[in-house]
Amino acid sequence: MKVTVFGVGYVGLVQAAVLADFGHDVVCVDVDSDKINDLKNGIIPIYEPGLTSIVERNYGEGRLGFTTDAVEGVRHAEIQFIAVGTPPDEDGAADLKYVLAVASTIATHMTSKKIIVDKSTVPVGTADKVLSQVSEVLATRGEAIEHYVVSNPEFLKEGAAVNDCMRPDRIIIGTASEYVKAQMRELYAPCNRNHDRMIFMDVRSAELTKYAANCMLATKISFMNEISRLAEYLGADIENVRRGIGSDERIGYHFIYAGCGYGGSCFPKDVQALVHTANSINYDAQLLKSVEAVNYRQKEVLFDRISRYFAGDLSGKTIALWGLSFKPKTDDMREATSRVLMESLWEQGAKVRAYDPEAMEETQRIYGCREDLELVGTKESALQGADALVICTEWKAFWAPDFDQIKGALRQPVIFDGRNLYDPQQVERHGLAYYGIGRGRSV
Numbered sequence: 001m002k003v004t005v006f007g008v009g010y011v012g013l014v015q016a017a018v019l020a021d022f023g024h025d026v027v028c029v030d031v032d033s034d035k036i037n038d039l040k041n042g043i044i045p046i047y048e049p050g051l052t053s054i055v056e057r058n059y060g061e062g063r064l065g066f067t068t069d070a071v072e073g074v075r076h077a078e079i080q081f082i083a084v085g086t087p088p089d090e091d092g093a094a095d096l097k098y099v100l101a102v103a104s105t106i107a108t109h110m111t112s113k114k115i116i117v118d119k120s121t122v123p124v125g126t127a128d129k130v131l132s133q134v135s136e137v138l139a140t141r142g143e144a145i146e147h148y149v150v151s152n153p154e155f156l157k158e159g160a161a162v163n164d165c166m167r168p169d170r171i172i173i174g175t176a177s178e179y180v181k182a183q184m185r186e187l188y189a190p191c192n193r194n195h196d197r198m199i200f201m202d203v204r205s206a207e208l209t210k211y212a213a214n215c216m217l218a219t220k221i222s223f224m225n226e227i228s229r230l231a232e233y234l235g236a237d238i239e240n241v242r243r244g245i246g247s248d249e250r251i252g253y254h255f256i257y258a259g260c261g262y263g264g265s266c267f268p269k270d271v272q273a274l275v276h277t278a279n280s281i282n283y284d285a286q287l288l289k290s291v292e293a294v295n296y297r298q299k300e301v302l303f304d305r306i307s308r309y310f311a312g313d314l315s316g317k318t319i320a321l322w323g324l325s326f327k328p329k330t331d332d333m334r335e336a337t338s339r340v341l342m343e344s345l346w347e348q349g350a351k352v353r354a355y356d357p358e359a360m361e362e363t364q365r366i367y368g369c370r371e372d373l374e375l376v377g378t379k380e381s382a383l384q385g386a387d388a389l390v391i392c393t394e395w396k397a398f399w400a401p402d403f404d405q406i407k408g409a410l411r412q413p414v415i416f417d418g419r420n421l422y423d424p425q426q427v428e429r430h431g432l433a434y435y436g437i438g439r440g441r442s443v
C-alpha cells in the first residue's frame with residue numbers, strides 16, 4: 001500500500017520506517033529541510049536502537065522516501081498519517097496548530113479520496129476538528145472529495161520504539177467506517193499474523209485511550225513514589241514492598257519502580273493535557289492533579305537529600321552525576337530529572353561532573369559551555385575528587401560498579417541513588433553511605 005507520513009519526529013519516523021519494512025511504499029514529509037537532507041544522507045536525528053539500519057535499508061531499497069514537498073506527499077497516497085508534534089502551550093493544553101496545518105495542506109492539495117490518520121497524541125475531539133478543517137478547505141475549493149479522519153494513537157516507548165512499533169500490544173483504530181477499518185486491517189496485516197491486535201472503536205474513545213494509558217502508567221509511578229516516601233519515614237524498604245505487591249497479578253510488576261520521578265516528552269505533557277481537558281469541561285481531575293504534583297515533588301528529592309547531607313552548604317562542592325537522559329537507551333533530555341537536579345545544584349554554587357552513555361551531546365546543546373558543568377568520557381572519571389555520587393538514570397553500565405573504586409575516588413564516600421540500583425547492605429559493606437529512594441532511611 002502507499003502511505004504518506006507528515007512529521008519525521010520520533011513517532012512519524014519510526015512508524016514510517018516500520019511500515020516500509022512491512023513492504024509498504026512510504027513517503028515522509030517534513031517542513032524541516034535540514035532534517036530531510038540528513039535523512040537522505042543516512043543521518044538519523046535521534047538515537048534509537050535499531051532505527052538507523054531499518055531507515056537505511058528501506059531508503060536504499062526505495063520503499064522509504066523523504067521530501068519537503070507537501071504536494072508530492074499528498075498526491076503519493078490515499079493513507080495520510082499526521083505525526084507532527086503537539087507541544088503543550090502555556091497552560092498545559094496540547095497545541096494543535098501543527099496538526100491542523102497538515103490537515104489544511106492535505107485538503108488544499110488532495111485530488112482523490114483520502115484516509116487521514118491522527119497518529120500524534122491529540123486531545124479528545126481533535127479528529128472532529130481535523131474533519132471540519134478538511135471539509136472547510138474543500139468547500140472553499142468547491143470540491144467534494146471523499147475523505148475520512150481516523151484516530152490511531154501510538155504506544156511506542158523510546159529506547160524500544162522499533163520493536164514496539166513492529167510488535168505492538170494493540171492497534172487502536174477509532175473510526176465508524178467499514179471501508180477505513182478494512183484499509184487499516186490491510187495496512188497492519190503483518191502485525192496480526194499470529195494474533196489479532198486490532199481494536200476498533202469510536203474515534204473519541206480511541207483518542208481518550210491514548211491519554212488514559214499514559215496517565216494510568218504515570219499514576220502507578222507516582223503512587224509508588226508516594227509509598228516510597230512513607231517507607232523512608234516508617235523504616236520500610238520500597239523494593240521489598242514492590243516485590244510484595246507486584247506478585248499480585250492484578251497489580252503486576254510493570255511500572256511500579258519508585259525513583260526520582262518520571263520524565264520524557266509524554267507522561268508530563270499528557271497528564272497536564274488531560275487535566276487541562278478536564279478543566280475545560282469543568283471537571284476537577286483530582287487524581288491526575290495529584291499524580292503531577294507528586295512527580296514534581298519527587299524530582300526534587302535528590303537535591304533535597306544532597307543539600308541536607310551537606311548541611312545546606314553546597315558552594316564549591318563537586319557532584320559526580322551518572323545518567324542524564326530521562327531514561328536509559330535514549331539521548332532524550334526532555335523533562336529529565338537530571339536537569340532539575342543540576343539546575344538546583346548550580347543555584348547553590350555546586351559543580352556537576354557528569355557522564356551519560358548517549359546524552360552528553362544533548363546536554364551540551366541545552367546548557368552550552370559553563371564552568372560548573374563538566375562532561376566526562378567515562379563513569380569513572382566523573383568520580384575523581386568529587387564530593388558525592390548521584391545516579392539519575394539506570395543505564396546498564398551503572399548496574400555493577402566497582403564500589404571500592406568509587407570509595408577510593410570520592411572525597412565523601414556517599415552515593416545518592418535515584419533509581420535504586422543497588423542492595424544498600426552490599427554498598428555499605430564497602431564503606432560507602434547509601435541513600436536510595438524509599439529504602440528505609442533518609443538523610
Ligand code: UGA
Pocket residue numbers: 121154155156157158159214217221254255256257258259260261262263264265266267326327
Ligand atoms: C511512554 C509510554 O510508556 C509509551 O507507552 C507511550 O507510547 C509513550 O510514553 C508516548 O506517549 O509516546 P516513554 O515516554 O518512552 O513512553 O517512556 P517510559 O518508558 O514510559 O518512561 C517514562 C518515565 O517513567 C521515565 O522517566 C522512567 O524512568 C519512569 N519510570 C518508568 C519510573 O520512574 N518507574 C517505572 O516503574 C517506570
